Amino acid sequence: MASSEKEALKVAYGTENPKRIPAHQQVYFKLREQILFGELAPGQPVTIQGLVENLEAGMTPVREAIRRLTAEGALEFQGNRRVTVPTPTPSGIEELIYARQAIEPELVRRAAKIITADDIESLTKIDNELDAAITRGDVGAYLRHNYAFHAKLYAVAQSPILTEIADGLWLRFGPSLRVVCGRIGTQNLPDEHKETLQALSVGDGARAAEAIRQDVMQGMQQVKDSLNL
Amino acid sequence: MASSEKEALKVAYGTENPKRIPAHQQVYFKLREQILFGELAPGQPVTIQGLVENLEAGMTPVREAIRRLTAEGALEFQGNRRVTVPTPTPSGIEELIYARQAIEPELVRRAAKIITADDIESLTKIDNELDAAITRGDVGAYLRHNYAFHAKLYAVAQSPILTEIADGLWLRFGPSLRVVCGRIGTQNLPDEHKETLQALSVGDGARAAEAIRQDVMQGMQQVKDSLNL
DNA sequence: CACAAAAAGATTTGATCATATTCTGGCAGT
DNA sequence: ACTGCCAGAATATGATCAAATCTTTTTGTG
Structure with missing residues (x-):
């Protein structure tokens, strides 16, 4: 994780000054937590609309967060527009x-x-x-x-x-x-x-x-x- | 984009089936090439609007491609919303x-x-x-x-x-x-x-x-x- | 009067959203 | 099973708003 983003993380969790954080980063961090600490199980589908409601964010920020986590291997593109938490092999x-x-x-x-x-x-x-x-x-x-x-x-x-x-x-x-x-x-x-x-x-x-x-x-x-x- | 160009892309990136390639992926691959093979120099700023014109794509797909490449370390978040090609240290x-x-x-x-x-x-x-x-x-x-x-x-x-x-x-x-x-x-x-x-x-x-x-x-x-x- | 710092304004760029379009998968009817 | 249709989800666009940078003007000081 880039150091500028660590800063962002601090801010996101209120340990530092109240600088504004882009929604797409907030969504990214929230979703990342859910994946890392098990709110999301392997194989579970992740829908954009679901996250829009769940995290109370707009569609574009959710999209960006998903792309990012997909690139990091935390989520998996299922070919047909579907995204899931990868199942371990x-x-x-x-x-x-x-x-x-x-x-x-x-x-x-x-x-x-x-x-x-x-x-x-x-x-x-x-x-x-x-x-x-x-x-x-x-x-x-x-x-x-x-x-x-x-x-x-x-x-x-x-x-x-x-x-x-x-x-x-x-x-x-x-x-x-x-x-x-x-x-x-x-x-x-x-x-x-x-x-x-x-x-x-x-x-x-x-x-x-x-x-x-x-x-x-x-x-x-x-x-x-x-x-x- | 003309359909002949889409065909060319499919061939170029080895997608055999006649499925349509999402714009965000096309943008991703194009930008990735530019980074890998040196059209973009270290330190060079990468603007969303610039890519929108350059690659003739919409704003959302460009955004998603940038997020993805940022996650992969190919681009760098410059704190103030700016994205650049990282300068090597x-x-x-x-x-x-x-x-x-x-x-x-x-x-x-x-x-x-x-x-x-x-x-x-x-x-x-x-x-x-x-x-x-x-x-x-x-x-x-x-x-x-x-x-x-x-x-x-x-x-x-x-x-x-x-x-x-x-x-x-x-x-x-x-x-x-x-x-x-x-x-x-x-x-x-x-x-x-x-x-x-x-x-x-x-x-x-x-x-x-x-x-x-x-x-x-x-x-x-x-x-x-x-x-x- | 010259110069530089600061303020104000203009412009570019990023972030977000509402909306239109396209695609997928399920379902009904054959 | 197969085919065509439909609902719902994903994709993509362009408009709008907000932030940052650049430019110009103003102002203060020696």
């Missing part, structure tokens, strides 16, 4: 596994070089909230905090292109993750975050990268397994 | 180098497992045309055939997600590549394609992947070097 998951383990550890390596104590503190805080969500079995909160942890790492890495790619990957498996959690709950979910934080705090980028790789692989493995049920 | 190029050498060799490994003699033949044909373009110093043809070679490899690999990512990367450095060729001509350009083809024809996926990695790295290195001039 084993080979698709394989591709995502490769891509994530190729990209995310590199982002962590980059983050490790320039991470500050403040960053580590806020990562720790996110991870604690994540633990709390797990113990109380709150799937929605788990998904949000888990993403927040990784997203914060990306932000630290200051590598906008790799971050956009990684974010794009999240959009592709987000709906599946929700399904997995619906099946197995929040127990037994991967969490190599402690190890990652430990390594980052002593400046060991290689170990941190490997820990995240483990985290990623375990999570994707569960998605893969849940497909064969 | 050294750190951006570094990111692209990492991403390409992480993704493309994997695609070649996958391609190597299932490539057919026909595929190799058509790759060879493309590479010959590429050589011809180089010897006659035809930059436009070089860019097109070079892309065609890589794109054909992606197609063989049958990995749609990794292919989309790789295509996205091309869109990001395409404009820079044009600039490089404008500076140094078509001589001294990387070409490990022969080695790749050789390895593929004997089923040596690892060697083919490494050859492509070399090709990618050499090309990106030249882009990087040309930035410091």
Whole structure:
């Protein structure tokens, strides 16, 4: 995600000055959230008119948001003017596994070089909230905090292109993750975050990268397994 | 638009069935070509109204195409509603180098497992045309055939997600590549394609992947070097 | 009086909407 | 099953409104 858009996101959620945000961006962010955190299930059709009512927006902005998310792989063009949330396939998951383990550890390596104590503190805080969500079995909160942890790492890495790619990957498996959690709950979910934080705090980028790789692989493995049920 | 032009478009973009192509897709493909093959220079502003006239399309389709290309990183949101072709930065190029050498060799490994003699033949044909373009110093043809070679490899690999990512990367450095060729001509350009083809024809996926990695790295290195001039 | 900063106005461009048109898929009737 | 028709959804247009940039004029100061 481009940094100017991160600004827009902040504004959209009221943490910053009241600058006007174009409707098409607001729609984009809302729809993105719904996809990432599971309001929309794999295979579910997404209609323009439905969103116009649902999000109380005009037709043109909705259209633009859909095009954008389609380009990011979060939605799928069904040929006949139809758009749906993509249904995961084993080979698709394989591709995502490769891509994530190729990209995310590199982002962590980059983050490790320039991470500050403040960053580590806020990562720790996110991870604690994540633990709390797990113990109380709150799937929605788990998904949000888990993403927040990784997203914060990306932000630290200051590598906008790799971050956009990684974010794009999240959009592709987000709906599946929700399904997995619906099946197995929040127990037994991967969490190599402690190890990652430990390594980052002593400046060991290689170990941190490997820990995240483990985290990623375990999570994707569960998605893969849940497909064969 | 005259129907003969629509026909031409269908042929140009390989849509066989006689279905009508939505205007927003036509605009997308046209604009994508212009970005990939250098009609648009880095830093150049892209206006909606300009494209409406230039491509003889309506406003909504142009808008949608721009959103899509922005999502793919081919265009950049300039905060104040403005959209431009991104200007390359050294750190951006570094990111692209990492991403390409992480993704493309994997695609070649996958391609190597299932490539057919026909595929190799058509790759060879493309590479010959590429050589011809180089010897006659035809930059436009070089860019097109070079892309065609890589794109054909992606197609063989049958990995749609990794292919989309790789295509996205091309869109990001395409404009820079044009600039490089404008500076140094078509001589001294990387070409490990022969080695790749050789390895593929004997089923040596690892060697083919490494050859492509070399090709990618050499090309990106030249882009990087040309930035410091 | 010269110059530059600021204000006002004009113009270009983007955002959004209402509306007309085109297409798809389902359904009725054969 | 097949065919033709219809409702509803998507696509596309052009008009309208709003924002940003550029241009010109005004104003203030040394």
